[in-house]
Amino acid sequence: MDSSTQACKVVVRDAATGALVRSGRAPHPPGTEVSPAAWERAFAEASAMAGGLADVAALSVGGQQHGMVCLDASGAVVRDALLWNDVRSAAAAAELITDLGDGDEAAGRRAWADAVGVVPVASFTAAKLRWLADAEPGNADRTAAVCLPHDWLTWRLSADRDLGTLATDRSDASGTAYWSARTGEYRPDLLELALRGRRPDVPRVAAPAEVVGALAGTTAVLGPGTGDNAAAALALAARPGDVVVSIGTSGVVSAVTATAVADDTGIVAGFADATGLHLPLVCTLNAARVLDAAAALLGVDLATLSDLALSAPAGAEGLVLVPYLEGERTPNLPRATGAAHGLTLRTSTPAHWARAAVEGLLCGLADGIDAIAAQGVPVDRVLLVGGAAWSPAVQQLAPAVFGRPVLVPAPGEYVADGAARQAAWVLSGAAEPPSWDQPGLRAFEASPAPAVRDRYAEVRGRTDGQ
Ligand SMILES: Nc1ncnc2c1ncn2[C@@H]1O[C@H](COP(=O)(O)OP(=O)(O)O)[C@@H](O)[C@H]1O
Numbered sequence: 064m065d066s067s068t069q070a071c072k073v074v075v076r077d078a079a080t081g082a083l084v085r086s087g088r089a090p091h092p093p094g095t096e097v098s099p100a101a102w103e104r105a106f107a108e109a110s111a112m113a114g115g116l117a118d119v120a121a122l123s124v125g126g127q128q129h130g131m132v133c134l135d136a137s138g139a140v141v142r143d144a145l146l147w148n149d150v151r152s153a154a155a156a157a158e159l160i161t162d163l164g165d166g167d168e169a170a171g172r173r174a175w176a177d178a179v180g181v182v183p184v185a186s187f188t189a190a191k192l193r194w195l196a197d198a199e200p201g202n203a204d205r206t207a208a209v210c211l212p213h214d215w216l217t218w219r220l221s222a223d224r225d226l227g228t229l230a231t232d233r234s235d236a237s238g239t240a241y242w243s244a245r246t247g248e249y250r251p252d253l254l255e256l257a258l259r260g261r262r263p264d265v266p267r268v269a270a271p272a273e274v275v276g277a278l279a280g281t282t283a284v285l286g287p288g289t290g291d292n293a294a295a296a297l298a299l300a301a302r303p304g305d306v307v308v309s310i311g312t313s314g315v316v317s318a319v320t321a322t323a324v325a326d327d328t329g330i331v332a333g334f335a336d337a338t339g340l341h342l343p344l345v346c347t348l349n350a351a352r353v354l355d356a357a358a359a360l361l362g363v364d365l366a367t368l369s370d371l372a373l374s375a376p377a378g379a380e381g382l383v384l385v386p387y388l389e390g391e392r393t394p395n396l397p398r399a400t401g402a403a404h405g406l407t408l409r410t411s412t413p414a415h416w417a418r419a420a421v422e423g424l425l426c427g428l429a430d431g432i433d434a435i436a437a438q439g440v441p442v443d444r445v446l447l448v449g450g451a452a453w454s455p456a457v458q459q460l461a462p463a464v465f466g467r468p469v470l471v472p473a474p475g476e477y478v479a480d481g482a483a484r485q486a487a488w489v490l491s492g493a494a495e496p497p498s499w500d501q502p503g504l505r506a507f508e509a510s511p512a513p514a515v516r517d518r519y520a521e522v523r524g525r526t527d528g529q
């Protein structure tokens with residue numbers, strides 16, 4: 064299962080071969096604050112669409128990372144979950160940095176990067192907990208355990224609902240900012256710092272292919288699950304040298320590495336992967352929905368938006384869209400709004416606007432690839448996944464903006480596929496994930512267009528972003 068921001072997707076795959084047997088999907092409610100019960104309802108609907116789970120022997124949950132699900136002592140949800148893209152915790156994140164640096168921001172950044180491989184931003188659970196402690200102290204007092212969306216779903220699907228059975232995996236634990244991918248240990252002091260002295264229970268961090276329970280009412284085993292980006296890497300069997308660019312609700316650039324990253328600028332987050340390795344990652348808040356918004360603005364569907372973008376000249380003759388439509392996480396400008404620059408009579412056309420939307424989205428991701436490379440991570444292959452990777456304009460313009468060829472796997476649900484591969488791994492009890500056929504890769508190449516990135520950088524620099 065992939066319980067991601069906009070939808071729940073279920074795939075049933077043959078454990079030995081990986082062949083797709085059935086699939087289903089159901090939407091999630093909009094917004095950045097969601098009742099976790101909605102994820103369960105969407106899972107029930109998606110599973111029913113996939114023909115039910117009666118013949119399923121193992122299940123794993125891939126899910127949107129970060130966020131905050133607070134449970135009281137009886138296991139009931141204390142308040143609606145805050146999602147990774149909810150930015151009300153931005154000031155709390157900034158406070159946590161200076162708190163750990165004894166008032167010195169630079170020292171705080173270094174201390175967080177050294178401690179847990181990440182520097183707090185609004186998305187991370189630690190920042191959301193600090194917000195909760197200050198804005199809703201009663202809810203913070205009632206919180207007996209805190210977990211993430213995928214942990215909660217695995218627990219709810221399990222036969223054993225004791226709070227002590229809550230389990231997570233390295234990948235999602237590394238997105239809390241109170242667990243270190245480098246040491247494999249929680250930092251209870253940082254959890255306590257976030258919650259101003261409170262210390263709720265946190266899920267046990269399971270090994271990559273550990274059985275964490277049984278699916279309620281069945282003999283099927285539950286895998287530990289994983290964060291959606293780690294699941295996609297597992298589905299693609301990403302290896303060192305591969306960089307996966309995902310254009311879903313979030314825009315993500317990530318890579319599997321043997322060693323942990325500790326970037327005190329906070330641009331590259333030092334997350335863990337789903338196999339025992341690491342997953343340095345850059346995440347933007349504005350990705351596929353930039354295209355959704357551009358299509359809505361122009362009154363066209365996504366296919367027409369793509370045609371329009373491809374019909375305009377490279378660089379949209381100077382029209383640039385800095386697409387911070389929901390604030391931004393990378394760069395860390397949570398209160399930013401979008402900006403357009405270069406509107407003239409000539410560029411005031413739907414085609415220019417469509418082109419600027421696609422190029423603006425891709426320029427932010429190109430910055431992410433550069434940031435990953437600057438950490439010493441090799442970039443041999445770039446693989447493009449996520450809903451907007453199905454857009455012909457994205458496929459054709461990405462190699463020009465990124466300045467390197469791009470490989471696009473056949474359209475599919477790679478997060479759910481990664482969760483399925485983990486489930487098959489758990490079931491097998493083997494040391495390695497099963498060898499499944501890999502999706503066919505379509506290569507896209509184009510002449511690099513550095514002028515597009517230069518112009519974007521110039522315009523981005525002119526907007527203060529707030
Ligand atoms: N052909 C397409 N062109 C552009 N965007 C698309 C296309 N198909 C789907 N999308 C967009 O992809 C997004 C969903 O991608 P997905 O990776 O499933 O997101 P998430 O996992 O965050 O829920 C939606 O915003 C949707 O509009």
Ligand SMILES: O=C(CO)[C@@H](O)[C@H](O)COP(=O)(O)O
Binds near residue numbers: 127186311
């Ligand atoms: O916050 C991050 C990664 O750090 C996001 O990638 C979320 O994990 C949401 O993913 P999608 O719904 O866009 O797949």
